Amino acid sequence: MTLKKNTRISFTRHLGKNFKDDYTTLQVYSRDMADLPKLVKPFIGNVPDGVIQVRTKEDMQKIYEIANETKVPITQRGGGTAGFGGSVPYKKGIVVDTKGLEYHFLVDPLELTVTINPSVVFSDLQRQLNLEGFSLCSYPSSFHSATVGGWIAHGGYGVGSIQYGGAKEQIAALEVVLPTGEIKRFTDDTELSLFVGSHGTLGTITEVALKIKFDIPLKHQGCTFDSPAELLKGLKYLAEIEPFSIWFLNPDHVALFNELFGYNLPLSYLAIISKEVSFEEEEKEFNTLFNNAIRSSGGQILDRRYINDIWDFRFKGFTLIGDSPDYLVTEVILPIETSDKFVRKLVSRFRGKIHLEGEMVSPTHYALLIYLLFEEKLSEIKKTILTLKLYNVTTRKTKAKGIPYSTGLWFSGYYSRIYGKEQYKQYLEFKRKVDPKNISNPGKVISPKIRFLPIIKLKPIVKLASKMML
Amino acid sequence: MFMSSPAEWHVDLLEIAQKCVYCGYCSLCPTFKELKWETYHPRGILEQIRMYFSEGVKESVQVEVSKSLFEAIFACTMCKACENICLVDLPLLKVWEQVRQEAFRKGRWNPLLLSLYNKVKSTHNIYGLPTEERLAWANLAGMNMSRRTKKKAPLAFFVGCQASYSGKMGNVAPSVVKILRKTKVNFTILGLDEWCCGSPVFLAGGYSAGRDFAKHNLDQLKELGVERIVTACSGCYRAFKIVYPRVLGEKWDIEVLHITELAEELIKNGKLKLKHSIKEKITFKDPCELVRHCGLVEAPREVIKQIPNVRFEELPSNKHEALCCGGGGLLKLNDSDLVNQVNSRLVSEIKYTEAEIVANGCPTCKDTILTGVKNDNLDVEVLDISELIVRAMEGEK
Numbered sequence: 001m002t003l004k005k006n007t008r009i010s011f012t013r014h015l016g017k018n019f020k021d022d023y024t025t026l027q028v029y030s031r032d033m034a035d036l037p038k039l040v041k042p043f044i045g046n047v048p049d050g051v052i053q054v055r056t057k058e059d060m061q062k063i064y065e066i067a068n069e070t071k072v073p074i075t076q077r078g079g080g081t082a083g084f085g086g087s088v089p090y091k092k093g094i095v096v097d098t099k100g101l102e103y104h105f106l107v108d109p110l111e112l113t114v115t116i117n118p119s120v121v122f123s124d125l126q127r128q129l130n131l132e133g134f135s136l137c138s139y140p141s142s143f144h145s146a147t148v149g150g151w152i153a154h155g156g157y158g159v160g161s162i163q164y165g166g167a168k169e170q171i172a173a174l175e176v177v178l179p180t181g182e183i184k185r186f187t188d189d190t191e192l193s194l195f196v197g198s199h200g201t202l203g204t205i206t207e208v209a210l211k212i213k214f215d216i217p218l219k220h221q222g223c224t225f226d227s228p229a230e231l232l233k234g235l236k237y238l239a240e241i242e243p244f245s246i247w248f249l250n251p252d253h254v255a256l257f258n259e260l261f262g263y264n265l266p267l268s269y270l271a272i273i274s275k276e277v278s279f280e281e282e283e284k285e286f287n288t289l290f291n292n293a294i295r296s297s298g299g300q301i302l303d304r305r306y307i308n309d310i311w312d313f314r315f316k317g318f319t320l321i322g323d324s325p326d327y328l329v330t331e332v333i334l335p336i337e338t339s340d341k342f343v344r345k346l347v348s349r350f351r352g353k354i355h356l357e358g359e360m361v362s363p364t365h366y367a368l369l370i371y372l373l374f375e376e377k378l379s380e381i382k383k384t385i386l387t388l389k390l391y392n393v394t395t396r397k398t399k400a401k402g403i404p405y406s407t408g409l410w411f412s413g414y415y416s417r418i419y420g421k422e423q424y425k426q427y428l429e430f431k432r433k434v435d436p437k438n439i440s441n442p443g444k445v446i447s448p449k450i451r452f453l454p455i456i457k458l459k460p461i462v463k464l465a466s467k468m469m470l
Numbered sequence: 471m472f473m474s475s476p477a478e479w480h481v482d483l484l485e486i487a488q489k490c491v492y493c494g495y496c497s498l499c500p501t502f503k504e505l506k507w508e509t510y511h512p513r514g515i516l517e518q519i520r521m522y523f524s525e526g527v528k529e530s531v532q533v534e535v536s537k538s539l540f541e542a543i544f545a546c547t548m549c550k551a552c553e554n555i556c557l558v559d560l561p562l563l564k565v566w567e568q569v570r571q572e573a574f575r576k577g578r579w580n581p582l583l584l585s586l587y588n589k590v591k592s593t594h595n596i597y598g599l600p601t602e603e604r605l606a607w608a609n610l611a612g613m614n615m616s617r618r619t620k621k622k623a624p625l626a627f628f629v630g631c632q633a634s635y636s637g638k639m640g641n642v643a644p645s646v647v648k649i650l651r652k653t654k655v656n657f658t659i660l661g662l663d664e665w666c667c668g669s670p671v672f673l674a675g676g677y678s679a680g681r682d683f684a685k686h687n688l689d690q691l692k693e694l695g696v697e698r699i700v701t702a703c704s705g706c707y708r709a710f711k712i713v714y715p716r717v718l719g720e721k722w723d724i725e726v727l728h729i730t731e732l733a734e735e736l737i738k739n740g741k742l743k744l745k746h747s748i749k750e751k752i753t754f755k756d757p758c759e760l761v762r763h764c765g766l767v768e769a770p771r772e773v774i775k776q777i778p779n780v781r782f783e784e785l786p787s788n789k790h791e792a793l794c795c796g797g798g799g800l801l802k803l804n805d806s807d808l809v810n811q812v813n814s815r816l817v818s819e820i821k822y823t824e825a826e827i828v829a830n831g832c833p834t835c836k837d838t839i840l841t842g843v844k845n846d847n848l849d850v851e852v853l854d855i856s857e858l859i860v861r862a863m864e865g866e867k
């Protein structure tokens with residue numbers, strides 16, 4: 001326990017049993033989906049000094065008040081599934097677990113929005129919406145574990161993003177407790193943008209009005225392509241038929257499907273295309289457009305028997321890596337136009353080990369989830385080296401013009417690459433105003449100084465180390 | 471006393487904990503949803519297992535971690551939702567059972583649990599009541615079971631402790647008997663020689679002790695030439711279907727049926743006729759032990775479908791995704807408030823269907839739902855499916 005006695009008393013006095021700082025709780029809250037390599041841990045204060053289950057926005061105001069007074073940083077945590085370290089403390093302090101936030105669920109059928117607590121998990125929300133005849137527009141494939149607030153703060157994309165946009169486009173309004181303690185409702189597009197992908201550094205989201213749609217059935221089609229170049233050409237044509245989702249896998253990933261389920265899928269780049277279809281005519285039109293797109297791009301149509309099964313596997317990609325003794329995962333956003341060479345190089349650099357899963361997040365870009373699977377348990381050194389190498393591959397300014405998926409802890413310092421210089425300027429201005437002491441999730445977005453080596457920043461270290469390793 | 475599980479059931483806890491990819495899908499855990507601290511999250515429990523069982527871990531750390539780990543493990547209802555959704559197919563139920571055994575070894579069971587364990591061991595029923603009262607249900611229902619007790623027959627009706635002793639379950643056993651009699655099935659019951667199936671002992675992680683129960687019941691059944699056994703209790707069903715083969719091996723060769731499976735069979739071969747309509751809207755709560763543990767999905771639905779003009783609506787979460795009632799895993803003995811919290815989500819789903827009858831296939835579910843609907847002042851009748859069958863068979867309330 002490293003909180004000063006008085007600080008601890010302040011937290012316990014106001015939060016009672018919603019504050020914990022026993023050894024086990026602190027350890028359990030010291031990681032998210034991707035545990036930090038052991039060699040990196042000494043430089044990062046990932047074990048918090050306390051954990052709080054925040055119940056109300058008033059609790060959150062109080063937490064910020066104490067944090068400001070005592071300069072104890074806070075790190076918000078939703079589902080802890082982002083894997084970019086956003087919900088992992090960088091400078092110890094308090095983890096604020098949002099899971100305890102009071103429950104809201106209010107559908108506005110005219111405006112087509114639902115107002116909810118940000119800690120709701122997507123699958124729970126979707127179930128409730130479906131019961132009322134509505135549906136989420138876009139959602140991450142971590143559907144069963146990610147929270148709405150975490151997805152927004154992480155700036156995610158997901159299933160349906162090609163039609164309905166990413167996290168940003170789903171928001172109608174946000175209620176945020178700012179680090180100053182002020183509770184503010186935002187509806188303006190420019191202001192809302194600041195809270196997307198900024199990892200809670202500008203405040204804690206306590207309520208979300210999310211855009212919803214009517215629950216329209218989806219029809220799926222599948223196709224295969226022989227090479228990355230053909231795949232990318234195919235994606236371009238397929239994007240023109242305005243699908244709800246385009247999801248694709250590389251041949252090694254398809255091979256795992258075959259192995260696991262006894263399928264006999266062709267070992268090529270495989271894509272599943274889904275479209276909202278309300279009536280028969282629409283379905284016919286979808287089929288025609290799909291057939292034309294495949295013909296024009298040189299792909300092959302996939303045996304229909306498999307398509308629904310593969311779609312059902314949409315949220316279970318990780319199942320395929322279950323038997324690997326070790327693995328690394330990262331994600332990058334790429335434009336279809338310029339990424340052919342990048343994908344080819346990536347596949348050849350990590351041949352045999354690399355598994356790719358892509359989702360179109362706009363008509364021009366796709367998110368590429370990269371898994372490296374290993375046949376043996378990696379040593380800590382090797383794991384660190386490979387992690388850095390993988391990060392280097394995904395962050396390097398290649399001709400592919402790829403961008404990291406999100407900042408979090410690992411990619412902090414890359415905010416302007418993702419959102420542009422202009423938005424970064426606005427971000428900094430807002431940050432200075434609302435969080436001058438930098439207590440709201442420090443170390444994320446703005447590249448932190450490494451603990452013990454305060455003059456060296458994390459971003460150049462990652463860059464330098466990865467250059468040396470390649 | 472040393473508790474152990476059979477070797478083939480034993481898993482390497484540390485290895486499994488290390489295989490968790492931390493995707494968080496198991497956050498659907500019904501008790502984590504209420505308690506919300508990550509230490510109760512199945513992946514958080516695995517993280518604690520990693521800390522507790524790591525090689526060279528300091529004793530002081532082990533003691534510290536054990537406080538939270540054992541608390542979390544007994545907050546589990548053994549509903550199996552986590553194992554069903556696990557992205558990398560981890561055998562989580564085996565892990566949870568083994569951690570309970572570790573808690574026992576360390577003398578860290580809650581006294582109520584320990585007392586249940588001792589009661590079951592000494593009296594062979596979960597209530598610690600005298601064996602002579604095991605047939606009280608028949609007397610209360612005015613049924614003479616002497617001609618059926620311990621007679622040679624191909625099928626045995628295993629009554630189970632709750633249907634035998636609990637007043638709240640008073641109609642369950644008589645309903646099963648009515649079905650069997652009406653369809654002229656040649657059956658027997660073990661009477662005073664029926665021992666608890668051992669479910670609570672197994673759930674608490676007590677394999678050596680549980681094996682004695684399994685062996686006793688098997689010997690009794692074999693003596694009567696029984697080839698098939700039917701039960702209306704999902705806990706007994708799971709024990710016979712999953713645990714007995716584990717602890718008895720090939721000696722356990724008796725076919726196990728839930729009352730809904732037998733009813734379905736009897737309907738198919740024309741022996742059971744559900745002639746009377748039931749005007750109330752019906753919904754069905756799948757017991758975790760039937761659906762997730764044993765994969766029994768269709769039989770209850772097939773039976774309900776046969777009720778003339780039936781108005782049936784599925785609960786929003788049904789079949790493999792059914793919500794836990796909160797009553798499993800001996801949670802009642804550890805935290806009855808938590809049971810009520812978990813149960814209130816199920817009650818909201820029952821409310822949503824606007825059903826007037828909620829049928830189920832498990833005395834524990836029935837008991838827990840009864841409390842839940844009472845707490846919520848919900849006007850809904852809670853029936854065991856055997857009671858529902860009798861109503862459709864005989865046409866009276």
Ligand SMILES: Cc1cc2nc3c(=O)[nH]c(=O)nc-3n(C[C@H](O)[C@H](O)[C@H](O)COP(=O)(O)OP(=O)(O)OC[C@H]3O[C@@H](n4cnc5c(N)ncnc54)[C@H](O)[C@@H]3O)c2cc1C
Pocket residue numbers: 032033075076077078079080081082083085086087088098118119139140141142143145146147148149150151152153154155156157158159199200201203204205206315318408441444492493494
């Ligand atoms: C199987 C799997 C599939 C995935 N698929 C996708 C995908 O398709 N698309 C995608 O975008 N991501 C995906 N991810 C990554 C991740 O699940 C998502 O980004 C998810 O949205 C993160 O949500 P979370 O609740 O777990 O957030 P966390 O990891 O808990 O937090 C993410 C960030 O948000 C901050 N935060 C959390 N709650 C709040 C709040 N209330 N206010 C302010 N800040 C907050 C945290 O501090 C952190 O910086 C996937 C992950 C897994 C395991």
Ligand code: SF4
Pocket residue numbers: 498499500501502512545546547548549550551552553562566
């Ligand atoms: S069995 Fe059910 S209660 Fe137990 S950890 Fe798994 S999901 Fe939670």
Ligand code: SF4
Pocket residue numbers: 489490491492493494495496497512513516552555556557558559560
């Ligand atoms: S679902 Fe399985 S792999 Fe995922 S966090 Fe839970 S236990 Fe781990």
